Amino acid sequence: MKRFAPFLLFASAASAAVVWDGRFNNYTTAADFDKWSWSNQVGTYQTYIYGNQHGETASSWLTLGSQFMNPATTGEKQGVKVKINAQSTWNGGPMLRTELLPQTTNALSGHLFFHVSLQIPTVNPPDPAYEHQIVFWEGHYADIKYGQLSGQNGVADTLQVITGGKSIWSVQPVKGTWYNFILETGSPGGLWVSTGSSALQKVYTGSLNGNGGTDWHVGALRLPLNGNTQVINETDIFYSGIYVEDSGPTTTP
Helix, strand or coil, X not given: CHHHHHHHHHHHHHHCCEEEECXXXXXXXXXXXXXXXXXXXXXXXXEEEECCCCCCCHHHCEEEEHHHCCCCCCCCCCEEEEXXXXXXXXCCCCCEEEEEEXXXXXXXXXXXXXXXXXXXXXXXXXXXXXXXXXXXXXXXXXXXXXXCCCCCCCCCCCEEEEECCEEEEEECCCCCCEEEEEEECCCCCEEEEEECCCCCEEEEXXXXXXXXXXXXXXXXXXXXXXXXXXXXXXXEEEEEEEEEECCCCCCCC
């Protein structure tokens, strides 16, 4: 039976339907992000969360290009560089934010597989002294985070996935390396991970404490250090291979 397993995996992946495709094939330039508004909900992404205190537009913080894509990702022509800096304050508050959310009429809830690849780059990487929420649902029932968690002490050069207040996977990330994730919502639920071009493997089986949904944030949210002077330099994170499928999952990046 073991020798038939690869075929079964392939068949499962081939039969999966993509219920929302966040790969950037339909975007020509970053200016396309500026076309979305609450009164004109066009495109693949909602683009309203970004530093907006100095007349910036979404494209001020988002850059498209093949150099921001995991080269192992299939079915995609480019990725996105998400930037935050000292002018990225969200509505005048202490958080720095640039985020993308799905624009879709599909509920994206239940037993689904949320795919995302990301890279902590060698140039302008996030400061590990700060907590960065870089993939999460608004309910924070499953978060991918980088850096020292808010309220803790020290510096944590750690990329981790947290659900139910518990870290279920963590690594000291290698800058310039692509990390691939599948967040499996619903039942049975779980986490799939790989690096580079390697096939994703399931590293955690169990509930992610939520059933998904469209309020899924991909980008950079940096929390302040309470009671400390904020040191703010430009921070970049690369994203690629973003989509949601209803079965499978597809285990190639």
